[in-house]
Amino acid sequence: MNRYETFIIFEADLAEEERKAILERVESLISGDNGLLLVFDEWGSRKLAYPIRKKNQGYYVRADYCATGNAVLSIERILSQDQRILRFMTVRLEADADPETLKAEMAAPEEVPAAVEPEKDVAETKSEPAEMETAAAEDETPSTVETESESVDKE
Secondary structure, eight states: OEEEEEEEEEETTOOHHHHHHHHHHHHHHHHHTTOEEEEEEEEEEEEEEEEETTEEEEEEEEEEEEEOHHHHHHHHHHHHHOTTEEEEEEEEEESSOOHHHHHHHHHSOOOOOOOOOOOOOHHHHTOSOHHHHHHHHHHSOOOOOOOHHHHHHHO
């Protein structure tokens, strides 16, 4: 079983009930062939890169799933016959994907990044007196840097 991703662009003015009916049909085709639907990611209405059938807006949906090649052919046949769909594209993400592993990955909670230290107030950062800062700067020895004239003399 392979992992696929299908992008579907619906007409922007299509009713939500009609869009949901098409997506349910796609889901039934995936699950009917012992596939696994991972996610329907609805991106919403966006401007198209170029007009399609004299339309400038489209409703984007991304489907991520594991299925066999027969299920993908069935999905593409249904999508190509429906006039309410402007465009679609299917891409194979992974060959021989394990649906059980993908289920476990989807069920596992995402890692939470480590807490960021809150910013300190400006008053707290200026706790050293100005004299101490200048004295520390004077104690530093300058690094040896060749000037342009010295490097010319060496040649």
